[in-house]
Amino acid sequence: MPARFSALTDKAHDTVKKAPQVGVLLTNLGTPDAPDAPALRRYLAEFLSDPRIVEIPRVIWKVILHGIVLRTRPRQSAKLYQSVWTDEGSPLLVISQKQRDKVAARMEGKAVVALGMRYGNPSIASALRELQAAGVKKIVVLPMYPQYAASTVGSTFDAVSRELQHWRWVPELRFISGYCENERYTDALANSLKEHLAQHGAPQKWVFSYHGTPKFCLEKGDPYYCFCMKTTRLAAEKAGLNPDDCLTTFQSRFGKAEWLKPYTDKTLESLPAQGIKHIAILSPAFSADCLETLEELEVENREAFTEAGGETYHYIPALNDRDDHIDALMDTLDKAGL
Numbered sequence: 374m375p376a377r378f379s380a381l382t383d384k385a386h387d388t389v390k391k392a393p394q395v396g397v398l399l400t401n402l403g404t405p406d407a408p409d410a411p412a413l414r415r416y417l418a419e420f421l422s423d424p425r426i427v428e429i430p431r432v433i434w435k436v437i438l439h440g441i442v443l444r445t446r447p448r449q450s451a452k453l454y455q456s457v458w459t460d461e462g463s464p465l466l467v468i469s470q471k472q473r474d475k476v477a478a479r480m481e482g483k484a485v486v487a488l489g490m491r492y493g494n495p496s497i498a499s500a501l502r503e504l505q506a507a508g509v510k511k512i513v514v515l516p517m518y519p520q521y522a523a524s525t526v527g528s529t530f531d532a533v534s535r536e537l538q539h540w541r542w543v544p545e546l547r548f549i550s551g552y553c554e555n556e557r558y559t560d561a562l563a564n565s566l567k568e569h570l571a572q573h574g575a576p577q578k579w580v581f582s583y584h585g586t587p588k589f590c591l592e593k594g595d596p597y598y599c600f601c602m603k604t605t606r607l608a609a610e611k612a613g614l615n616p617d618d619c620l621t622t623f624q625s626r627f628g629k630a631e632w633l634k635p636y637t638d639k640t641l642e643s644l645p646a647q648g649i650k651h652i653a654i655l656s657p658a659f660s661a662d663c664l665e666t667l668e669e670l671e672v673e674n675r676e677a678f679t680e681a682g683g684e685t686y687h688y689i690p691a692l693n694d695r696d697d698h699i700d701a702l703m704d705t706l707d708k709a710g711l
């Protein structure tokens with residue numbers, strides 16, 4: 374090889390060697406850019422076109438999506454988003470940025486950390502390019518969904534691999550498929566339960582409400598339901614709760630098909646008639662508070678419970694950027710060989 378080529382390639386290689394060698398990509402679902410109908414239409418069009426999210430034949434779904442859903446839902450959803458939006462932006466994005474900053478601070482220069490959203494901005498593709506520009510040679514992807522589901526973690530894998538198909542130099546890759554079995558994660562959940570207990574005393578029932586998925590996902594082998602059951606069992610055990618005082622339910626249904634049961638809203642409506650009027654509710658499938666917790670649980674479901682005769686309804690926040698949640702993320706990354 375002529376000397377000038379070898380000098381050039383050595384120089385390029387040196388630039389890469391000087392940069393941190395590892396990149397961490399934290400991902401979450403994503404959120405609209407603004408709480409208005411046009412932004413919601415863009416976001417929902419991308420989200421609901423994902424075949425991992427809506428698993429019905431494409432031609433039929435396209436007609437329903439563009440002919441019905443995208444004509445009505447953006448306006449309704451925008452109103453709900455307006456009720457949770459903060460001066461800094463959408464809670465899901467703001468909290469995810471805090472999580473990214475805390476993980477980056479703990480890395481102490483050992484790795485570059487980027488945040489990518491599966492739908493909307495910042496996209497997974499842009500976050501991967503940020504890591505590429507930083508010259509990393511290995512990437513660890515941590516989707517911020519504790520319980521694996523094809524619709525969330527599986528879909529994140531699709532987006533990561535779609536972007537990497539365009540890279541000439543594909544990095545070493547480690548992909549984490551859920552972290553609810555990490556000891557520190559269930560420790561963090563148990564800590565939040567114990568803190569609630571110390572502050573408010575014991576409710577009659579602890580309701581563990583997870584985001585739902587269609588029932589056929591479980592029947593086709595998606596392990597999400599089993600991970601949810603396991604999360605409730607381990608967190609309750611660690612917090613010293615009586616298993617009979619804990620309920621596992623599923624929220625956020627979409628469409629007409631049957632979803633995982635029992636449904637959160639129907640359960641809450643039925644509890645007061647059984648003499649259960651004091652509950653605490655948490656939603657461990659969400660690593661960050663978002664529309665589905667701040668509006669659906671904090672407002673809608675609270676109303677459903679109190680209108681049915683319920684008296685005390687406490688929402689226990691998601692683990693968000695709590696230090697013990699960051700401990701769990703760091704331990705998960707560490708075990709992935711970082």
Ligand SMILES: C=CC1=C(C)c2cc3[nH]c(cc4nc(cc5[nH]c(cc1n2)c(C)c5CCC(=O)O)C(CCC(=O)O)=C4C)c(C)c3C=C
Nearest residue numbers: 402403404426450465522524525584586627658663664665
């Ligand atoms: C259409 C089917 C849906 C499936 C399947 C689904 C699975 C799923 N989602 C999350 C986490 C989140 N979902 C969020 C919002 C949201 N989810 C759906 C639909 C499905 N989710 C819709 C249409 C929406 C948008 C809001 C609305 O218009 O009602 C969010 C919140 C985003 C935010 O901006 O705050 C999260 C997070 C999980 C964990 C999951 C499967 C296990």
Ligand SMILES: [Fe+2]
Nearest residue numbers: 402584625665
């Ligand atoms: Fe969802």
Ligand SMILES: [Fe+2]
Nearest residue numbers: 625664665669
């Ligand atoms: Fe919802």
